Amino acid sequence: MDDVYGRQTTILIEDVWAGSGEVDIFIASDGSIGDTGPGIGKRYRSSAEFTIDGSRKVALPGLVNTHTHAAMTLLRGFADDMPLQDWLTEKIWPLEAHLTGEDVYWGTKLGCLEMIRTGTTAFNDMYFYMEDAARAVDETGIRANLAYGFIDLFSPEKREAEIAATEKLVKTIRSMNNPRIRPSVGPHAVYTVSQEGLCWLAGFAREEDTGIHVHLSETEKEVNDAVSQWNRRPSAVLDEAGLLTGRTVAAHCCWLDRDECMLLGKRGVSVSHNPVSNMKLATNRAMPYHWLKEAGANLSFGTDGCASNNNLDLFEEMKTGAILQKFFWNSQTLLPAGEALSMATAGGARALGLDSGMLEKGRPADIILLDRDIVCNTPFHNLDSNIVYSCSGSAVDTTICDGRVLMKERVIPGEETIIREAARAARQLVERAESGS
Amino acid sequence: MDDVYGRQTTILIEDVWAGSGEVDIFIASDGSIGDTGPGIGKRYRSSAEFTIDGSRKVALPGLVNTHTHAAMTLLRGFADDMPLQDWLTEKIWPLEAHLTGEDVYWGTKLGCLEMIRTGTTAFNDMYFYMEDAARAVDETGIRANLAYGFIDLFSPEKREAEIAATEKLVKTIRSMNNPRIRPSVGPHAVYTVSQEGLCWLAGFAREEDTGIHVHLSETEKEVNDAVSQWNRRPSAVLDEAGLLTGRTVAAHCCWLDRDECMLLGKRGVSVSHNPVSNMKLATNRAMPYHWLKEAGANLSFGTDGCASNNNLDLFEEMKTGAILQKFFWNSQTLLPAGEALSMATAGGARALGLDSGMLEKGRPADIILLDRDIVCNTPFHNLDSNIVYSCSGSAVDTTICDGRVLMKERVIPGEETIIREAARAARQLVERAESGS
Incomplete structure (x- = not known):
C-alpha cells in the first residue's frame, strides 16, 4: 500500500x-x-x-486556507506577546531580512506538511522568494495560489523592482506547467503600496488572468491613516485601482464599515476571515460576518502566518471564527457550524478559483x-x-x-526530513540574525 | 511494558x-x-x-481543568448555535431530565478519557449523579474535586433535597478513601440558590473542609438581575453567605467590576477562566484578567461542559484565553504564553488545593x-x-x-470500550428523550 x-x-x-x-x-x-x-x-x-x-x-472536501504566509512557520514562537510595532521592527522584520530562498523553501515545506496533516489541500500564499515556495508546493502535492508580496513603500525605484519580481514569479509558475500551482498578484496593503503600484497590479492581473491577494482593513490605524491621508477608506483606495474583483481575496477585513461590505459584495470579492491572528494581534474588532453575508461577499477562512497564529490548523480557525463572531457581535446564533464548514471548503475553493470544495462527481x-x-x-x-x-x-x-x-x-512520507531540515533552517536563520551576518 | x-x-x-x-x-x-x-x-x-x-x-506538569461538567460529553454536538434560552429550555434541560446515573458514569468516563488524552490530570466537576461520576474517576486514574450542583430555586422543600444530596456525596467520597477524589460543595449560582442554601453550603464546606465550586457573573443578565433584586452584585451575595474563601473556585467571572476583583483577591478566591464557552455563548465580555491579577486572585482555566465548548482540551483553552484577553482588552501584551501555561498548571493545582502543578521534588x-x-x-x-x-x-x-x-x-487501555459505551449511552439518551419515556 x-x-x-x-x-x-x-x-x-x-x-x-x-x-x-x-x-x-x-x-x-x-x-x-x-x-x-x-x-x-x-x-x-x-x-x-x-x-x-x-x-x-x-x-x-479538503479545507482551503485563503490567507497565509506558509514559510513563516520558521518564525513560529520566535516572538509573541509584544506591542505590534516593537514586535515587527525589533523581531520579525530583522529576522526576515536574513531569510534566503532556501529558508523559504524549507519553511514552505513545513507549512505544506502541517496543512496536509490538518486536512488542508489548497492555500493562498503571499511572501517572497516565491519561486522557492513554488518548488516546495510542487514537491509536497498540495495546491496553492502563490503571490509575491508587492511592497513599494511609495518609491518609484522600489516599484520597478517589485514589478519585475511579480512578473518573474508569474512567468516561473507558468513555466512549471503544474495545474496545482497558480500565480496571483500580491498588493500587500494600501499603506505599503503606491496608487501607481496598485493600478499596475490590477492591470497585470487582468491581462494575465491571475488572482489578487491583498490585506484589507486589518487594523483601525490602517483605516484612520487612509482616511486622513486620502480622505477615503481602504476599500475605496483598492476599488479605485481596480483591485476589487471576483478574483480578489481580501484578508482580515476587521474594520470594514457597512458600505464597504456592500461594495465588496457588489464586486464579488472573496473575504478571508483570520480570527486567531486578529485576536492575537489585538485588532479589537471582528470581521463583520453578518454584513458581508448580507452583501453576498464570498466568505472563507485563513490562518495568517505562523508568527501571528501560531499554527496552520483550519479546524481551529473554523471554531475560533464561529465563536468569535458570536462573542463580538453579541449573537448566540451568528456563524453556525454548517456555515463555518462551508466557508472552509466551498467558500475557500471559490476564493481561489478552484472547482473543489464539494464532494460531487466531476469535481477535483x-x-x-x-x-x-x-x-x-x-x-x-x-x-x-x-x-x-x-x-x-x-x-x-x-x-x-x-x-x-x-x-x-x-x-506522510518524508515528514521526518522536512521537520529536521526546517528546524535546522530556523536555527541557522536566528544565528545569522544574531551575529548580524 | x-x-x-x-x-x-x-x-x-x-x-x-x-x-x-x-x-x-x-x-x-x-x-x-x-x-x-x-x-x-x-x-x-x-x-x-x-x-x-x-x-x-x-x-x-499535568494540566488542571478548574471548571467542567464532565458527563456533558454525552451532549457534545446535541445542540449549538441557538438563542441561550431556547437552547436550555428546548434542548439541554429536556435531555438532562432523562439522564441516569449510568449515563453520568459513561459520560464522565468519556470526559476522563478525553482529558487524559489531552494532558489534563485533575479537574473540578459539578453535575448530578456524582456518585457515579466518582466511580468513573476512580477507575480512570485521574484526580477530581467533585461537587453536586446545588439548585434549590428558592424553594425550601427543594433545598432540603439538595442538602441531602450534598451530604450524601461528601459521605460517599469520604468512604471511597481514594486520595485522588475529593468532595466539594457546588452552589450553582446566585440566581438558582436561595440565600439560606448559600449560607448552609458555606457552613457545611467549612465544617467538612471541602472546596466550593460556583458559577459567578457569567452573563450581564446575572449581574443586572442581582442588582435589581437584591441591590447587590453577585460577588457580594456570595460573600455575604461566606462563600468567597481560599477554597472557592469561581467559574467564568466575565462581568466582574474592578471592586469585585479586589474582593475576590482579598478573599483568596481562585477564578476559572472559560474563554471558549464564554465566546460560544456570546457573553460579550471577557474575564478582566488584568484586574484580577492586580488584585492577587489565583487564576486558572476551565473548559466548561461539552455542550458549550465542545471539547475538554485545555491546550485550546490556554490559547483561546491568551488571545481573547488581548483582543477584548485591546492589549497585544496581556496574558502572555508563560502566564497562560502557569494558569493551566500551578494556578489550577492551587485552585483545587493540590500540591501538583510544578515539576519539583516531593510534589505529586x-x-x-x-x-x-x-x-x-x-x-x-x-x-x-x-x-x-x-x-x-x-x-x-x-x-x-x-x-x-x-x-x-x-x-490508553480500555479506550475503545469507553468510546463505544458512551456513544451507546448518548444514543439511547436521545431516544428516551424523543420518545418521552
Missing part, C-alpha cells in the same frame, strides 16, 4: 460517511471524483487500483478522511458541530489532493 | 526537556516526584522498575510528556509559545497521574 502515495491512480473509498449518510467515492485516474453515491462502489471494485475502507470514517478529488471512533467525534449527534466545535486537525487520518494520497493513516 | 499502566511503581524519565533544559525525573513508589535534575538519572537507573526515554520529549508526579519532533513544536524557538499558541492536546504522548501511567505513546 506504500506505493499509493503521490501517484495518479484510481481509488475506491467504500462506505464512508459524507454529509448525512454513507456513500462510496470513486477517484478516477485524472484526479477527479469519477463517481459518488450510496452503493456505487460495486461498479468500480474490480477496476480501482486501491481501496480504502471508509466504514469508520467521515469524508469532507480533494478529499480528507477523519476518524469517527475517536473522542472528538463521540457521540455522533451532529457531524458539522463535531468538526467545527470539537475536533482539531489531529482528527484527520487521510489527505487526498488532486486524486493523489498525500497522507494515509496519519503517515 | 504493557504492565506499566495504572500501577504504583517506580519510573525514571531520562533526558527530557523541562523548562529550559534537559533533566531526568525519578518517580517514587508513593506517586511523588522522588528526584529531578540534570543527570540525576544515573542514581536511579538500577532501582527504577520502568524507564522512559524522554530525549525527544518535553515534560510539563502528575506529569505529561509531549513530542518535540512534531510540527507544532518545530521550530523550537520558545517552548511556552509552542505549547500555548501552536500545539493542541494531540501533542501529548504520555500522561502520568499520581505516579501512575494512564497513557503511553498515545495508547
Whole structure:
C-alpha cells in the first residue's frame, strides 16, 4: 500500500460517511471524483487500483486556507506577546531580512506538511522568494495560489523592482506547467503600496488572468491613516485601482464599515476571515460576518502566518471564527457550524478559483478522511458541530489532493526530513540574525 | 511494558526537556516526584522498575481543568448555535431530565478519557449523579474535586433535597478513601440558590473542609438581575453567605467590576477562566484578567461542559484565553504564553488545593510528556509559545497521574470500550428523550 502515495491512480473509498449518510467515492485516474453515491462502489471494485475502507470514517472536501504566509512557520514562537510595532521592527522584520530562498523553501515545506496533516489541500500564499515556495508546493502535492508580496513603500525605484519580481514569479509558475500551482498578484496593503503600484497590479492581473491577494482593513490605524491621508477608506483606495474583483481575496477585513461590505459584495470579492491572528494581534474588532453575508461577499477562512497564529490548523480557525463572531457581535446564533464548514471548503475553493470544495462527481478529488471512533467525534449527534466545535486537525487520518494520497493513516512520507531540515533552517536563520551576518 | 499502566511503581524519565533544559525525573513508589535534575538519572537507573526515554520529549506538569461538567460529553454536538434560552429550555434541560446515573458514569468516563488524552490530570466537576461520576474517576486514574450542583430555586422543600444530596456525596467520597477524589460543595449560582442554601453550603464546606465550586457573573443578565433584586452584585451575595474563601473556585467571572476583583483577591478566591464557552455563548465580555491579577486572585482555566465548548482540551483553552484577553482588552501584551501555561498548571493545582502543578521534588508526579519532533513544536524557538499558541492536546504522548501511567505513546487501555459505551449511552439518551419515556 506504500506505493499509493503521490501517484495518479484510481481509488475506491467504500462506505464512508459524507454529509448525512454513507456513500462510496470513486477517484478516477485524472484526479477527479469519477463517481459518488450510496452503493456505487460495486461498479468500480474490480477496476480501482486501491481501496480504502471508509466504514469508520467521515469524508469532507479538503479545507482551503485563503490567507497565509506558509514559510513563516520558521518564525513560529520566535516572538509573541509584544506591542505590534516593537514586535515587527525589533523581531520579525530583522529576522526576515536574513531569510534566503532556501529558508523559504524549507519553511514552505513545513507549512505544506502541517496543512496536509490538518486536512488542508489548497492555500493562498503571499511572501517572497516565491519561486522557492513554488518548488516546495510542487514537491509536497498540495495546491496553492502563490503571490509575491508587492511592497513599494511609495518609491518609484522600489516599484520597478517589485514589478519585475511579480512578473518573474508569474512567468516561473507558468513555466512549471503544474495545474496545482497558480500565480496571483500580491498588493500587500494600501499603506505599503503606491496608487501607481496598485493600478499596475490590477492591470497585470487582468491581462494575465491571475488572482489578487491583498490585506484589507486589518487594523483601525490602517483605516484612520487612509482616511486622513486620502480622505477615503481602504476599500475605496483598492476599488479605485481596480483591485476589487471576483478574483480578489481580501484578508482580515476587521474594520470594514457597512458600505464597504456592500461594495465588496457588489464586486464579488472573496473575504478571508483570520480570527486567531486578529485576536492575537489585538485588532479589537471582528470581521463583520453578518454584513458581508448580507452583501453576498464570498466568505472563507485563513490562518495568517505562523508568527501571528501560531499554527496552520483550519479546524481551529473554523471554531475560533464561529465563536468569535458570536462573542463580538453579541449573537448566540451568528456563524453556525454548517456555515463555518462551508466557508472552509466551498467558500475557500471559490476564493481561489478552484472547482473543489464539494464532494460531487466531476469535481477535483480533494478529499480528507477523519476518524469517527475517536473522542472528538463521540457521540455522533451532529457531524458539522463535531468538526467545527470539537475536533482539531489531529482528527484527520487521510489527505487526498488532486486524486493523489498525500497522507494515509496519519503517515506522510518524508515528514521526518522536512521537520529536521526546517528546524535546522530556523536555527541557522536566528544565528545569522544574531551575529548580524 | 504493557504492565506499566495504572500501577504504583517506580519510573525514571531520562533526558527530557523541562523548562529550559534537559533533566531526568525519578518517580517514587508513593506517586511523588522522588528526584529531578540534570543527570540525576544515573542514581536511579538500577532501582527504577520502568524507564522512559524522554530525549525527544518535553515534560510539563499535568494540566488542571478548574471548571467542567464532565458527563456533558454525552451532549457534545446535541445542540449549538441557538438563542441561550431556547437552547436550555428546548434542548439541554429536556435531555438532562432523562439522564441516569449510568449515563453520568459513561459520560464522565468519556470526559476522563478525553482529558487524559489531552494532558489534563485533575479537574473540578459539578453535575448530578456524582456518585457515579466518582466511580468513573476512580477507575480512570485521574484526580477530581467533585461537587453536586446545588439548585434549590428558592424553594425550601427543594433545598432540603439538595442538602441531602450534598451530604450524601461528601459521605460517599469520604468512604471511597481514594486520595485522588475529593468532595466539594457546588452552589450553582446566585440566581438558582436561595440565600439560606448559600449560607448552609458555606457552613457545611467549612465544617467538612471541602472546596466550593460556583458559577459567578457569567452573563450581564446575572449581574443586572442581582442588582435589581437584591441591590447587590453577585460577588457580594456570595460573600455575604461566606462563600468567597481560599477554597472557592469561581467559574467564568466575565462581568466582574474592578471592586469585585479586589474582593475576590482579598478573599483568596481562585477564578476559572472559560474563554471558549464564554465566546460560544456570546457573553460579550471577557474575564478582566488584568484586574484580577492586580488584585492577587489565583487564576486558572476551565473548559466548561461539552455542550458549550465542545471539547475538554485545555491546550485550546490556554490559547483561546491568551488571545481573547488581548483582543477584548485591546492589549497585544496581556496574558502572555508563560502566564497562560502557569494558569493551566500551578494556578489550577492551587485552585483545587493540590500540591501538583510544578515539576519539583516531593510534589505529586502528575506529569505529561509531549513530542518535540512534531510540527507544532518545530521550530523550537520558545517552548511556552509552542505549547500555548501552536500545539493542541494531540501533542501529548504520555500522561502520568499520581505516579501512575494512564497513557503511553498515545495508547490508553480500555479506550475503545469507553468510546463505544458512551456513544451507546448518548444514543439511547436521545431516544428516551424523543420518545418521552
